[in-house]
Structure formats: C-alpha cells, structure tokens
Amino acid sequence: MPPRLNVPFRSRRRDTGAEYTAPLSALQDADDVLGAATASDGFAPLTALARPQLPGAVAGVPLSLRPRRPWRKLLYIQQDYPDDYVDSTFLRELQKNANVRMYDYRTVVLQTTVVTQHMSSIMVFIAVFINLYRGALTGSALLWCSSATTVVGFVAWDMLRLALKTPVQRIVRLGLIKGAVLFALLLFGLSPILRTLTEDTSSDTIWAMTVIFFCVNLAFHDYSTGNLTNIRFPGSVSLNAAVLASVLLASQLDSNTSVFAFLSFALKWFALFPIFRRHLKRVSAAASVATTVVLALVAATMFMYISRAIAMLFVLGTLFITFGCPLWLIWVQRYKNEIHGPWDEARPVVHHYFN
Incomplete structure (x- = not known):
C-alpha cells in the first residue's frame, strides 16, 4: 500500500467560478512521488490518468486575475456576471412618454x-x-x-x-x-x-x-x-x-x-x-x-x-x-408616465412577400 502524502492543495469557490490556488509545480511533485510509490506495486502513475481540469487557471493564473468578457444583453447564456447585472449603458435606451399625445x-x-x-x-x-x-x-x-x-x-x-x-x-x-x-x-x-x-x-x-x-x-x-x-x-x-x-x-x-x-x-x-x-x-x-x-x-x-x-x-x-x-x-396628462426600454418584449418584424 503506497504511503499517504500530504500535498498542500487548496481550493476555494466563489460566485465567479472555482479557483485553485495550488501551483502546478506542487502537483507535479506529488505526481512524481505517487508514480515512484506505485510503480513497484504495478499501478499506473498519475500522469497516465486523466488529470482534473482547472477552469480559470491558465499557466498558474487564478480566475480572479483573468479579464472578464464584456457583458451582453442576453438572458439564456452563461456569463461571468450575476443574473440581475446591467451595465452603465442599459438605461440609455430608456424612453418616457414616447407614444403619448399631448392635447390642445x-x-x-x-x-x-x-x-x-x-x-x-x-x-x-x-x-x-x-x-x-x-x-x-x-x-x-x-x-x-x-x-x-x-x-x-x-x-x-x-x-x-x-x-x-x-x-x-x-x-x-x-x-x-x-x-x-x-x-x-x-x-x-x-x-x-x-x-x-x-x-x-x-x-x-x-x-x-x-x-x-x-x-x-x-x-x-x-x-x-x-x-x-x-x-x-x-x-x-x-x-x-x-x-x-x-x-x-x-x-x-x-x-x-x-x-x-x-x-x-x-x-x-x-x-x-x-x-x-x-x-x-x-x-x-x-x-x-x-x-x-x-x-x-x-x-x-x-x-x-x-x-x-x-x-x-x-x-x-x-x-x-x-x-x-x-x-x-x-x-x-401631467401624470402620464409611459416608459419604453430594452426590457420590453421584442416585436417581430413580419415580412410580406408578394408573387
């Protein structure tokens, strides 16, 4: 039975995803030790097995240091932002009383x-x-x-x-x-x-x-x-x-x-x-x-x-x-407050084709 190794590995979960703070060198040293210990017993080394994927850690860079992609006004896609997040340009399309007719x-x-x-x-x-x-x-x-x-x-x-x-x-x-x-x-x-x-x-x-x-x-x-x-x-x-x-x-x-x-x-x-x-x-x-x-x-x-x-x-x-x-x-009429903006339902454009 191979000896138990205490590898300094630490993981932390945030809202933006999984973040692994252990460097790749420590994992490499643990792989070498496990490989040497299991070779005499007939087991395959760790390098031959599928290593866990490290999302967000590219060449030892944590996810918190990686620049996030720009926010898009799309609901049914996975983004690095909360569901209720809007950027500073969201209210630029706000229109008040656009269709209200003022009477004389x-x-x-x-x-x-x-x-x-x-x-x-x-x-x-x-x-x-x-x-x-x-x-x-x-x-x-x-x-x-x-x-x-x-x-x-x-x-x-x-x-x-x-x-x-x-x-x-x-x-x-x-x-x-x-x-x-x-x-x-x-x-x-x-x-x-x-x-x-x-x-x-x-x-x-x-x-x-x-x-x-x-x-x-x-x-x-x-x-x-x-x-x-x-x-x-x-x-x-x-x-x-x-x-x-x-x-x-x-x-x-x-x-x-x-x-x-x-x-x-x-x-x-x-x-x-x-x-x-x-x-x-x-x-x-x-x-x-x-x-x-x-x-x-x-x-x-x-x-x-x-x-x-x-x-x-x-x-x-x-x-x-x-x-x-x-x-x-x-x-x-002064109390009329009709607002339109990017949160409204999309209106389909129907094209009529005539033969």
Missing part, C-alpha cells in the same frame, strides 16, 4: 362637439315625444315637419356636394327614394300592431327600459367622421337601441297616425341625421359648431316648458362635457 384645449373642445350634438338630439327627440304624448303636438304636424326638414337636409347635402364639386350618384339617390317609400308603407301598415305592442306592460317598465336603451345609444354611437354610408359595429348597436326605445315610446301613443309619424321621425332622426352631421363636421368645423349650438339651444328651450330642473341639468351637463372634460383631460 381648443382642439379637444372642438372634438367634444359630436358628443354634445348627439346628446342634444336625444333630448330633442324626448321632448317631441312628451309634447306628442300630452297632446300639445299632433301626429300630422309632426309628419309634415319631419318630411320638410328631411327635404331641407337633402337640399343642404346637394349644396355641399356642389361646393365641393363631388359627383352626384343618381342611381344611389333613386334607390334611397324607393327604399324610403317602401319602408314608409310597411311602417304605416304595422302602426296598429306597434301601438298595442305593450298593452300588458306597466308604464314604469316602459320608461325604465327607454332610459336604458337611450343610454346604450349614447354610449355606442359612432362619433367618428370617416363612416358616412355604412353602419358598422358599434354604430349598429346604437341604432338598434334607438329604434327599440322609439318603438317602446310609440306604444304609449293613442292613435295610429301618431305612431306612424313618431316612428318615421325616429328613423330620420337617428339614421339619417347622424350621417349629415358627420359629413358637415368633415366639411366645415364652424358649421359643425353652429349645429351644436343650435341643437343645444333647441333642446334647452323645449325642456323649459316641460321641466325647468331637467333643462338646467341638461345645460350644466352640456357645459361640463364641452368645456370641463377637456380641461380635466389636459390636467391629467
């Missing part, structure tokens, strides 16, 4: 006019129903007034087309007239059925459902100016809610003429008039502001004879939405 007060006020217009139009529609329900307005007068305003709207539309030199499509105009006539005849035939549609339903339920449908109409209305002809989602939800509310209100009237006049006015008011308002806003901002002021004044005046409290609430709400909410939005 005048611009935001002009953009809120579409909300004020639609809210005023709903108030005017409700005031017309209350006058029709109380008998202050007859169905024939409402039918003639709505038809006259529709003709005036089409004339104004044509004048805008002539001013902008836009070609008029006669085929579309003829199709619209035919559809309006057929729909009016169908609505006139269904007026007796619609009048008795909710006879077994209490009035409180009708009023509550009407308020809910008008809130849905106000929330899902299409306030953009890009869509003029096609009614898409969520504009279709808004239109359907307005039609349902109109049918519920029409079922509370006492004559077929009033039901027909009211429903025809509702379809013109909620289907055609918003398209005209969008086109007017696209053409002239001043004309859109004037339309907003006229609608708000008409709604407030009509409700002054119905309920002064509701009229005052409407005026205060209109002023808050038109002038208060834009100021509030601009004040809140």
Whole structure:
C-alpha cells in the first residue's frame, strides 16, 4: 500500500467560478512521488490518468486575475456576471412618454362637439315625444315637419356636394327614394300592431327600459367622421337601441297616425341625421359648431316648458362635457408616465412577400 502524502492543495469557490490556488509545480511533485510509490506495486502513475481540469487557471493564473468578457444583453447564456447585472449603458435606451399625445384645449373642445350634438338630439327627440304624448303636438304636424326638414337636409347635402364639386350618384339617390317609400308603407301598415305592442306592460317598465336603451345609444354611437354610408359595429348597436326605445315610446301613443309619424321621425332622426352631421363636421368645423349650438339651444328651450330642473341639468351637463372634460383631460396628462426600454418584449418584424 503506497504511503499517504500530504500535498498542500487548496481550493476555494466563489460566485465567479472555482479557483485553485495550488501551483502546478506542487502537483507535479506529488505526481512524481505517487508514480515512484506505485510503480513497484504495478499501478499506473498519475500522469497516465486523466488529470482534473482547472477552469480559470491558465499557466498558474487564478480566475480572479483573468479579464472578464464584456457583458451582453442576453438572458439564456452563461456569463461571468450575476443574473440581475446591467451595465452603465442599459438605461440609455430608456424612453418616457414616447407614444403619448399631448392635447390642445381648443382642439379637444372642438372634438367634444359630436358628443354634445348627439346628446342634444336625444333630448330633442324626448321632448317631441312628451309634447306628442300630452297632446300639445299632433301626429300630422309632426309628419309634415319631419318630411320638410328631411327635404331641407337633402337640399343642404346637394349644396355641399356642389361646393365641393363631388359627383352626384343618381342611381344611389333613386334607390334611397324607393327604399324610403317602401319602408314608409310597411311602417304605416304595422302602426296598429306597434301601438298595442305593450298593452300588458306597466308604464314604469316602459320608461325604465327607454332610459336604458337611450343610454346604450349614447354610449355606442359612432362619433367618428370617416363612416358616412355604412353602419358598422358599434354604430349598429346604437341604432338598434334607438329604434327599440322609439318603438317602446310609440306604444304609449293613442292613435295610429301618431305612431306612424313618431316612428318615421325616429328613423330620420337617428339614421339619417347622424350621417349629415358627420359629413358637415368633415366639411366645415364652424358649421359643425353652429349645429351644436343650435341643437343645444333647441333642446334647452323645449325642456323649459316641460321641466325647468331637467333643462338646467341638461345645460350644466352640456357645459361640463364641452368645456370641463377637456380641461380635466389636459390636467391629467401631467401624470402620464409611459416608459419604453430594452426590457420590453421584442416585436417581430413580419415580412410580406408578394408573387
């Protein structure tokens, strides 16, 4: 049995790796002694065996004295740095509020006019129903007034087309007239059925459902100016809610003429008039502001004879939405803190190849 040798060998483990402080000469002397002791016993010397690898020790140089490789911003590779290490250039790519749009007060006020217009139009529609329900307005007068305003709207539309030199499509105009006539005849035939549609339903339920449908109409209305002809989602939800509310209100009237006049006015008011308002806003901002002021004044005046409290609430709400909410939005912008940097997820670049 070979004698036990006490070789001065010491190892120490750090975060950066294993470090061996024993010089290679001491290992060489131990190999010579072990080789001489085991040669007589028939064992292979230590030089013939696989020597342990010494990571970081190259020609007797410790790992702590070896220069480290530069840090790279890669997560799934083994580096000589802790996992939470970042260099001094990491925050150079930091961006704050890069995609935040700062608003101007005048611009935001002009953009809120579409909300004020639609809210005023709903108030005017409700005031017309209350006058029709109380008998202050007859169905024939409402039918003639709505038809006259529709003709005036089409004339104004044509004048805008002539001013902008836009070609008029006669085929579309003829199709619209035919559809309006057929729909009016169908609505006139269904007026007796619609009048008795909710006879077994209490009035409180009708009023509550009407308020809910008008809130849905106000929330899902299409306030953009890009869509003029096609009614898409969520504009279709808004239109359907307005039609349902109109049918519920029409079922509370006492004559077929009033039901027909009211429903025809509702379809013109909620289907055609918003398209005209969008086109007017696209053409002239001043004309859109004037339309907003006229609608708000008409709604407030009509409700002054119905309920002064509701009229005052409407005026205060209109002023808050038109002038208060834009100021509030601009004040809140100072607390916007959106940051972007190298820690964000990588966005793949998709290349489209066409044959």
